[in-house]
Amino acid sequence: EAGVVQSPRYKIIEKKQPVAFWCNPISGHNTLYWYRQNLGQGPELLIRYENEEAVDDSQLPKDRFSAERLKGVDSTLKIQPAELGDSAVYLCASSGPGLNAYEQYFGPGTRLTVT
Amino acid sequence: RKEVEQDPGPFNVPEGATVAFNCTYSNSASQSFFWYRQDCRKEPKLLMSVYSSGNEDGRFTAQLNRASQYISLLIRDSKLSDSATYLCVVNGLSGSARQLTFGSGTQLTVLP
DSSP, X not given: OOOOEEEOSEEEEOTTOOEEEEEEOOTTOOEEEEEEEOXXXXXXXXXXXXXXXXXXXXXXXXXXXEEEOTTSSOEXXXXXXXXXXXXXXXXXXXXXXXXXXXXXXXXXXXXXXXX | OOSEEEOOOOEEEETTOOEEEEXXXXXXXXXXXXXXXXXXXXXXXXXXXXXXXXXXXXXXXXXXXXXXXXXXXEEOSOOGGGOEEEEEEEXXXXXXXXXXXXXXXXXXXXXX
8 A cells, every 4th residue: 555645855945935745645544734844853733634624724834834635635735935944844644534543644754945 | 841842862772772761741631642753864653552551562662651641662672773763742732633742752773
């Protein structure tokens, strides 16, 4: 079974430029998460989707970050414009229904460098 | 105060040693607890859940003390392949059953 797929794996951009990250969760997983992980820190939740609905986006900096999951499968996270402090690894994760809902499967992440 | 606090380490131990990691969490209403493992430049992966009665998975033992809001992970007979960052994870801090809050991680290096 394929895991969570993310692209690109690496991205280097200049500040003030836009950037987008894409995620394809594990088939059948209705819950999708976007996290940001800074060096030496644990992942911090940005947004959580249940199917196509964003049910928790309280930590998403809405002035520059946006996300969508139009058909309840793939998702895109966008930053516009990027700032130096946005340099981090952006992780996508998904989880399924039922008893294993707490087990989140992470993708390999997109390592963003803003110069 | 951070919601989930861990000793960042690093812990450098010889092969075969026993090592223990601790974690504290701030919200007594937290529901579920986990340890995730993250290898260098890789994604986090679930290592084990933590139950009130304590649980064991091979060389790994996890314990929870709800009264002290304290979680531990014990690794016996350390292997080189155990070298990684261990993330303490708490569910339910925000009231959501699906939201996990991660600690900053404890780095372990097992030396030959």
